[in-house]
Structures are given as C-alpha cells and as structure tokens.
Amino acid sequence: MACGSVSRCFFDYSTSKVLVIQSKKVGALNRLGQALVIAYIVGYVCVLKKGYQDTDNVISSVTTKVKGLALTNTTNLGLRIWDEADYIVPPQVVHCSKKEKNPGPDTSCVSDQDCKRGFHDSRRNGVQTGRCVNFSESEKTCEVYAWCPVEKDRNPPRPAMLADAENFTVLIKNNIRFPKFNFSKRNILPYVNTTYLSQCVFNRTTDPDCPIFRLRDIVSEANEDFQTMAVQGGVMGVQIHWNCDLDLSKKWCVPQYAFRRLDDKDPDNVAPGYNFRFAKYYRNVDGQEIRTLIKGYGIRFDVMVYGKAGKFNIIPTLLNIGAGLALLGLVNVLCDCIALNCMQKRQFYREQKYTYVNEFETGLTSSAIKPVCVRSLSLSTNQNATETPPARADSTFKVTMVPGDGVGPELMMAVKEVFKGADVPVEFEEFHLSEVQNMASEEKLDQVLTSMKNNKVAIKGKIHTPMEYKGELASYEMRLRKLGDGLFLQSCAEVAELYPKIKYENIIIDNCCMQLVQNPYQFDVLVMPNLYGNIIDNLAAGLVGGAGVVPGESYSAEYAVFETGARHPFAQAVGRNIANPTAMLLSAANMLRHLNLEYHSNMVSEAVKKVRTLDLGGYSTTGDFVRAVVANLRHRPAC
Numbered sequence: 001m002a003c004g005s006v007s008r009c010f011f012d013y014s015t016s017k018v019l020v021i022q023s024k025k026v027g028a029l030n031r032l033g034q035a036l037v038i039a040y041i042v043g044y045v046c047v048l049k050k051g052y053q054d055t056d057n058v059i060s061s062v063t064t065k066v067k068g069l070a071l072t073n074t075t076n077l078g079l080r081i082w083d084e085a086d087y088i089v090p091p092q093v094v095h096c097s098k099k100e101k102n103p104g105p106d107t108s109c110v111s112d113q114d115c116k117r118g119f120h121d122s123r124r125n126g127v128q129t130g131r132c133v134n135f136s137e138s139e140k141t142c143e144v145y146a147w148c149p150v151e152k153d154r155n156p157p158r159p160a161m162l163a164d165a166e167n168f169t170v171l172i173k174n175n176i177r178f179p180k181f182n183f184s185k186r187n188i189l190p191y192v193n194t195t196y197l198s199q200c201v202f203n204r205t206t207d208p209d210c211p212i213f214r215l216r217d218i219v220s221e222a223n224e225d226f227q228t229m230a231v232q233g234g235v236m237g238v239q240i241h242w243n244c245d246l247d248l249s250k251k252w253c254v255p256q257y258a259f260r261r262l263d264d265k266d267p268d269n270v271a272p273g274y275n276f277r278f279a280k281y282y283r284n285v286d287g288q289e290i291r292t293l294i295k296g297y298g299i300r301f302d303v304m305v306y307g308k309a310g311k312f313n314i315i316p317t318l319l320n321i322g323a324g325l326a327l328l329g330l331v332n333v334l335c336d337c338i339a340l341n342c343m344q345k346r347q348f349y350r351e352q353k354y355t356y357v358n359e360f361e362t363g364l365t366s367s368a369i370k371p372v373c374v375r376s377l378s379l380s381t382n383q384n385a386t387e388t389p390p391a392r393a394d395s396t397f398k399v400t401m402v403p404g405d406g407v408g409p410e411l412m413m414a415v416k417e418v419f420k421g422a423d424v425p426v427e428f429e430e431f432h433l434s435e436v437q438n439m440a441s442e443e444k445l446d447q448v449l450t451s452m453k454n455n456k457v458a459i460k461g462k463i464h465t466p467m468e469y470k471g472e473l474a475s476y477e478m479r480l481r482k483l484g485d486g487l488f489l490q491s492c493a494e495v496a497e498l499y500p501k502i503k504y505e506n507i508i509i510d511n512c513c514m515q516l517v518q519n520p521y522q523f524d525v526l527v528m529p530n531l532y533g534n535i536i537d538n539l540a541a542g543l544v545g546g547a548g549v550v551p552g553e554s555y556s557a558e559y560a561v562f563e564t565g566a567r568h569p570f571a572q573a574v575g576r577n578i579a580n581p582t583a584m585l586l587s588a589a590n591m592l593r594h595l596n597l598e599y600h601s602n603m604v605s606e607a608v609k610k611v612r613t614l615d616l617g618g619y620s621t622t623g624d625f626v627r628a629v630v631a632n633l634r635h636r637p638a639c
Helices: 002-011 024-048 163-167 194-199 215-221 226-232 314-341 346-353 408-421 442-455 478-484 486-498 509-518 530-543 582-594 598-608 622-631
Strands: 053-057 059-067 070-074 078-082 092-108 127-134 140-148 169-178 183-186 212-214 234-245 256-261 275-283 289-297 299-312 374-377 397-402 426-430 457-460 551-555 560-564
Touching: 024 314, 053 314, 059 234, 059 299, 070 163, 163 215, 163 226, 169 234, 169 299, 212 215, 215 226, 215 234, 215 256, 215 299, 226 289, 226 299, 314 346, 397 442, 408 426, 408 457, 408 582, 408 598, 408 622, 442 457, 457 582, 509 530, 551 582, 560 582, 582 598, 598 622
Parallel strands: 234 299, 397 426, 397 457, 457 560
Antiparallel strands: 053 299, 059 169, 070 078, 092 140, 092 289, 127 140, 169 183, 169 212, 234 256, 275 289, 374 551, 551 560
16 A cells, blocks of 8 residues: 555646636736736846846956145245145145154163163164163163154144145046956047046036046045045045946946045044155265155045946846746746635635546546536437557446436346447446335445445436325425525526626526427526426437437536436336337446547447437337347457
8 A cells, every 4th residue: 555655646747727717806916916027027127137138347457647736834844835746645744853863762761771772662663772871860761773853743733734635636547348248448438639638627517527536526526525534634435337238339338436435534533534654865964864754644545446247148138038937927826826725716716726637546547527516418429439449458447336216227237238248348336226115225325325435436227216195285485496596596607707708697497498498409508406407307308309318427526427317217118128228328328438438438329329219210129229239339359
C-alpha cells in the first residue's frame, strides 16, 4: 500500500484547465489588476526606468583652475594684493610673524636630566637639545631646535581676511566616458568657443552649460552665506550628474550641476570648519633661512561626478517583458484565490475548477466528473465502430447491476448476453433489490451501496414502489408546489447568470408537456426536479418511439448510474418475451463509453439499431432481438 501511494504521488500530473467565470466582481477585479500591471510595465518600467535599455556607469576625470584678485591691509603684512599664485584658496588667514630655526623653550624641566636629546613630541614644537634653560625668572624649560617664535593659536579674525574671495571663479573641466557604449564627452560642450568661455559665468537660467562658477554662487546655491562660512571654513560639494539616453542624439547628453554643503556647520562641534597651514621661505641678509607661516581657513570644494547611460538592448527588453507576463499571471492567481475562497459560489467554482482522473484504481481515464447530480435522457449517438479492436485489457471493469422489478431481469439478461458476444471486459456484481418481492432489507441496501461506492458505476432496472392504502384523505394545495420549487428556480437563475450566452427561460410543467407534444423542436436542454423529470421522461420516450427505446443515465460528482429513460417497470410484459431491450442495451452502450470502452460501445449501438421488436413494427421477440444483436456484432478478435 505504501508503494502504491508513493507511485501515485510520483506519477501525478497536473494540467491547466480553462474556466471562464461570468462574474462582474471577479471580472472587474481581474481587469483592474491587469490594467495596473500593464500601467506598471509601460509607465514605470519602460517609460520612467527605461527597462528596454542596457546601462553603464560613468568613468570621469576632473581638473580645476581658479582666477581672482583680493586686496588686504593688515598690521603684519600691510597693504597686499593676492592673486591665483598666492592661494590654494584660503579666504581667511591667520598670519604669524617671521620664524627662524633657532633653539627655543618647550617642556618644563628642573635640570638637564629631564631633557632628552633628540626627543620630539608630535604635539610639541621641535626636537629637544638636551639642555634645561631659563624660560623666565621662575620657570625652566627644555630647549628645542625649532622655528621660533613658536605658533600661538588664536581666534580667526572677523570678517574674513580675504572677503573678496567670494568673487573668485573656478573653471571645472570634466571628461566622462561610458566604456560599454564607447561614448565620450566633456562638460565644455561642442558649441562653446573661446569667446563665450571668457565671458560666461554659470547661471541656471541664462548660462546653464557654462563650466565657470563664481564661488559665491556655489555657496548660495547650497543655501549658505559665503562670508559666514569663510570665517572658520567648510566643505562644499559640487555634484555633476550625467544621465544620458544614448538612443537619442548625442547633443542631449549634457551635465546637470548641483551644490550642497558636506560638513556639519554646528558651531558647538569640536574642531569645526576647515583649515590648513602653509609657509613661504626666504633668507635674511645673514643667510639664515626664515619662513612666514600662514594658517588658512578655507572652503574646500569637492567635485563629485555621477552618471549612467542607457541604450536599447534586446536582452533586458525580453527580461522585463517576461517579468511583466509573470505579473499578469499573478493577477489570475489572485482572482482564483478570491473566486475559490471568498465568493458566495466558491464551492461551485471549486468543483468546476478541479477535475480528478484516477487511472490507478478505476481506469476511468476519460470520464469527466460532473459537479452536480445530472440525469440524462438521450438516444444513442450514431458513431461508426472502430475498424480495429483495441488490445485486450489486462483487467476488467467492475459494474454494479441491479435488475429491479418488472421486465428488468429480462433486460439485464439481454445486456449480459450481448456483452458476452461482444467480449466486453466488464464484470457485473449483481444484486436483486425489490420491495415488491421483499428483497430490500437493510443488509441488502448496504451491500448495494458498498458495491456502488467501490465501482463508481452501476446499471439498473426500474424498482417499483408498491402502493399501500391506509385510508388517509389526500389533499393538494397548489401554493405548496410554488413554495417548494422556489429554491430550485432561484438556483437555476443564479447558475444562468454565470453563463449569459445561454438563453434561460422557465415554464410551468403543464405547459411544458403541452409544448413538448405540439412542438418538441423548440426545446434543447430541459432542467427540472425529480418529480417533473419522471413526467417528462415518460412523455419524451413516447414521442420518439416508446418506453423501450430511450436510454438514460444519472451522474453525480463521483458516481454514474445507467438505466432506461422511461420510469415504468412494464410489469404486464413479464414472462411474455415481448419486452423491448433497446433502451437498456443503449444505456449499456453509453455506460461502456463512460468507461472509455469506445470500441465496444460503438459495436453494441451499431448492432442494436439494425433490429426491431414487435412494439416498433418488427417481428422479433425479446430473445430473437438479443440473438440478432449478437449476430450483428462486428467483432474481430485481437491478434
């Protein structure tokens, strides 16, 4: 049993089944989801993100050139002019006096032993000579070899010394390349000539492509004040963005500039701003080297280049299309979840959605499981028997047989004889169930039900219910039938809404019978409760040739029962050899088709239609009919 379960799990195969649900709610949700996915693919992926393009990141180089003049007048330097040869660019300086390389005081000491020759501390001003000298009348310090006098920290002047630096300009030359597309360009655009470059200054409105920037404009673009920032210095970022669509003309690939302050300007921070030191060296008349130390508070400008280029490529296009189709599939999954779990008719949708075909146990490889109980009244389909018989089945199909009352046992005997002549691979489990003959015990019913549950297929004759008179007064109230049929009519109307292309009408049973006799061609499919079905069955059978010629079958979600179409046991014909077995044989042929025994089904139905009994104007008795059918079986044994 374990091996069988494993094999069934391993050999299960699922295939798609198309189920069209005519529901405004689910349909609207499905279309809305599809519209959102399509809008996302077209609007966001394709238009906004250009998902059809391959991309490459920028490689760049930047050089700068600063120009400008500043005039200062200080106590230490006096009147002085500053140009591009004098700065790197410090808009603010603390000027120290001239310094010489001489021994000078440093660390406090008591004797020479406290001073170590050659020792230096990175936080001190020079290298110790090993001597302890008087720094003042009350203090001694270690003598050091250093620039004297040593530097003394003091607050930078306000306003900034080089206040005019805000008018300085900087030329930023940026060369970029996208190697994947072999594309190069620079921010000095092709139409820019020497004349224009000597006159222009960047302005977002009038000169957005000019590569020359005024320092004041850079700082103000970042919502900062140049003079305030120049006192203690800071760091500014110049951002150059290259976002190029190379599917367009090269001229549309132009840089976009942005500016922002990069350091934290909180005045309470330790070591705020930006400063650096630089010195100027010369020799005095005695040949001694002297330097002028300058501590500059500057605004540092960092140029940062970002960029991405895109160009059409079939691979990302196909990938994004595939992703979009997958998203469309998710819409169907979402709608399935809602329809099968949240809708009022979810159980009905589930039954229609999933069909289970079990080849391992029942062999019903082509039988479609019906979702609801259905009873069919039909004539045998005219199909030509297969010329070549199928290979002999390894096993037979088991079918439950209930002969019933009246001529039922005679008809079942006819079925067994014809099946034997046609070599049909069916084995009958026969149960005689009859209330008339007192063969309807609980034990017998349990046996029949167990057999049907195991076999899934049954063939039966009519079981007569005996009339027992107890003397009660029968009453009839028309309104009760209207109330009783209300649920049936409501269910029909609800199902009809799911299939708007099928015309749906309702009609009273009396009028239906009259219309069926007068003009039967106006009807296609009739749906009715069981009580009315018995009436229509008998009437329809009479219209097409009598109770003995019309087969019938009943289906549920798991079982199929085959019987004659007319609901009458024909008890008056018992033992007279005149019962017409046509209906039962055609029902048996339909049963074979249900069992996927198409060859045997066609063989039996073709043989049946060639013979007539007395009730149809022929000369055959029941026995003659069966023998004639067996003789007309076109059976060729398999090689």
